Structure formats: structure tokens, C-alpha cells
Amino acid sequence: MSVTFADLTQRQQLVLLRPVALHACTQFDIVPHTLRMVNHGFNTTYAVTTSSGARYALRLGTNSLRDAAGLAAELQWIDALAADGHVNVAPPHKTAAGDWAIELPVAALHRAIPATLSHWLPGRIVGEKPRVAQLTALGHTMAQLHRHSAHWSPQGNAAFPLVNTLWMNSPESISTSTHPSVTPRLQDMVAHAIAQITTVYAHLDQQFAVQPIHADLHGYNLMWHAEQLSVFDFDDAGLGWPIQDLAISSYYVRDIPGAEQHIRAGYAQVSPVPPVSDAVFETLLMARGVLLFNDLLVIESAGERAFIPEYCRRMELRLQHFLTSGTFALLQ
Numbered sequence: 276m277s278v279t280f281a282d283l284t285q286r287q288q289l290v291l292l293r294p295v296a297l298h299a300c301t302q303f304d305i306v307p308h309t310l311r312m313v314n315h316g317f318n319t320t321y322a323v324t325t326s327s328g329a330r331y332a333l334r335l336g337t338n339s340l341r342d343a344a345g346l347a348a349e350l351q352w353i354d355a356l357a358a359d360g361h362v363n364v365a366p367p368h369k370t371a372a373g374d375w376a377i378e379l380p381v382a383a384l385h386r387a388i389p390a391t392l393s394h395w396l397p398g399r400i401v402g403e404k405p406r407v408a409q410l411t412a413l414g415h416t417m418a419q420l421h422r423h424s425a426h427w428s429p430q431g432n433a434a435f436p437l438v439n440t441l442w443m444n445s446p447e448s449i450s451t452s453t454h455p456s457v458t459p460r461l462q463d464m465v466a467h468a469i470a471q472i473t474t475v476y477a478h479l480d481q482q483f484a485v486q487p488i489h490a491d492l493h494g495y496n497l498m499w500h501a502e503q504l505s506v507f508d509f510d511d512a513g514l515g516w517p518i519q520d521l522a523i524s525s526y527y528v529r530d531i532p533g534a535e536q537h538i539r540a541g542y543a544q545v546s547p548v549p550p551v552s553d554a555v556f557e558t559l560l561m562a563r564g565v566l567l568f569n570d571l572l573v574i575e576s577a578g579e580r581a582f583i584p585e586y587c588r589r590m591e592l593r594l595q596h597f598l599t600s601g602t603f604a605l606l607q
Contacts, residue, residue, distance in 0.1 A: 284577050352429065405528065438515040472562045
């Protein structure tokens with residue numbers, strides 16, 4: 276029986292990926308003095324420091340669903356935001372050939388994966404317990420992103436995918452999962468939630484036009500430095516509705532009293548908050564949980580896969596609460 280990448284331990288996976296990361300550095304025309312893994316989840320990110328002290332973030336798209344057109348659009352948007360200056364982002368760094376991204380074959384994955392390099396953002400990751408100032412800054416920054424993208428579009432062969440659906444870029448995997456923790460009862464609860472979510476998305480499609488959104492604005496994709504917020508990891512960015520960004524950020528802070536109000540207050544400093552009913556917004560929060568569950572079932576990173584049984588337990592609690600009350604709670 277052959278061993279797949281998903282069967283390996285995290286340490287074994289990283290041993291296989293390190294030479295890929297080192298090779299990527301040569302393509303971006305930098306010589307690393309140190310190469311340190313900082314995250315191995317959906318993507319694998321390394322902190323790269325050269326002998327001169329220059330610092331970069333190297334990202335391998337270990338589980339990325341990006342196609343070439345989507346990746347080009349992502350990097351063009353980051354570059355445009357950096358030039359605009361209203362949102363702090365990490366400018367991408369080009370290869371020696373003038374490209375923003377490369378593809379590298381990984382034998383253990385039986386496919387090629389994308390690699391990008393960006394300048395290092397100073398500061399600390401905001402994480403799961405943001406302060407009031409950080410929440411307000413998140414809302415303000417989100418609105419600036421939306422203001423910029425409303426009048427911007429990628430050029431050439433670059434094109435964002437549509438993400439104004441429940442599954443965004445992912446194939447649906449819950450109904451066919453054979454993982455022992457994905458019980459028939461859990462699958463049935465998901466199906467009932469999907470029926471409600473689908474109706475809400477159809478309504479929103481009539482109410483709002485799509486534009487580029489980040490689609491993953493949570494505390495671990497935000498950096499805080501000198502009382503300023505920076506945004507990174509645009510891997511999920513696509514054409515969606517601004518209200519989706521607001522719901523996605525709210526999902527992660529639903530258990531922090533007052534957090535959502537601070538995000539909305541920051542947003543309102545720049546633009547009016549998109550008008551939707553409470554019922555619609557609660558459904559968007561539940562949709563986020565279903566999407567994360569779906570993506571978790573197919574991810575190949577060892578640490579993430581180990582969390583599947585616990586996430587299934589939490590999903591049952593959250594789905595039961597939503598289906599009976601119409602509201603979302605981040606139940607543990």
C-alpha cells in the first residue's frame with residue numbers, strides 16, 4: 276500500500292518541502308541565510324532572511340486551489356494596493372525572470388505547487404483575541420479594500436474566480452466523505468443548513484454586484500505594528516460581495532462580546548455597512564463554518580487533519596444551534 280503525502284507526519288511533510296522552498300529561493304534570485312517555517316496549514320510559509328538582513332515571506336501553495344489566472348489576479352491586486360497606500364500589504368517580489376509566481380513540482384504530492392515571495396511585514400500577528408483598536412482597524416481596512424476594488428480590475432490573462440457561492444473555490448466534499456467522524460447525522464444536518472444557505476446566496480446575488488474581496492480576513496492573516504494593521508494571505512481572494520468579508524471576519528470573533536460592533540464601526544468610518552437582515556447575516560456566518568468544514572476534510576497537512584474529529588464534534592453543536600434558533604454561535 277503506497278503512502279500519500281496526507282499519511283505523513285508534519286515533520287515528514289516538512290522534510291520533503293524544505294528542498295522545494297530552497298529551490299524556490301533560487302528562482303526568486305535570493306540566497307537565504309536562514310529559512311524558518313512559520314506556518315504549515317493550508318499553505319506552507321517560510322520566513323527567509325538573507326545575509327544582508329533582508330527579510331521575505333516565501334509561500335508554497337501546498338493545498339492551494341488557485342489556477343494561474345487567479346494567482347496573477349491576486350498578485351496584481353496586492354501590487355496595486357501597495358502602490359495605492361491606503362491598505363498596508365506586503366509587496367510581492369519578482370523572480371529573476373520578472374515573474375511574480377512560479378510552479379514547482381513536488382514528487383510526494385504528485386503535482387506542481389505555486390510559490391510566491393513577498394517582502395516581510397513587521398509586527399505581530401493579531402491572532403484570535405484582537406483588541407478594540409485592532410477590531411476597529413480591521414473594519415476600516417476592510418472598507419478601504421472594498422473601496423479600492425470597486426474601481427479596480429486585473430489586467431491581461433489575470434482573472435479572479437467567483438467566490439459568491441457557499442463552496443467558493445472548493446469542490447463539495449462533505450456528502451461523500453468517508454471519514455469516520457463524518458456521521459450520517461452530521462451530513463444530514465449539513466444538508467439542511469445548505470438548503471437555507473443556498474436560498475440566502477440567491478437573494479444576495481440579486482441585491483449586490485460582485486467585486487474583488489479578500490474572503491479570509493481573520494486575526495491570523497493580520498499583522499499589527501506601530502498601531503497600524505497590515506493584511507496578508509490573499510489566497511482566497513475572488514469576486515464576491517463586501518458583506519461576505521464582513522461575515523467572515525465576524526465568524527472568528529462571534530464569541531468576543533462587542534467585537535462585531537467594533538468592526539462595523541471601523542467600516543462605517545469609510546463606507547456604509549452593506550445592508551442585510553440579521554437572519555441573512557447569521558446564515559452567512561453558518562456558511563463560513565460549513566465551508567471550513569468542507570475544506571478541512573480534503574486538506575493534506577498533517578496537523579490540520581488531526582483536528583477533523585474535534586471539528587466534527589463542534590460542527591454538530593453549531594449546526595444544531597443554527598437549525599433550531601436561526602442564529603450562529605461559535606460553540607466549543
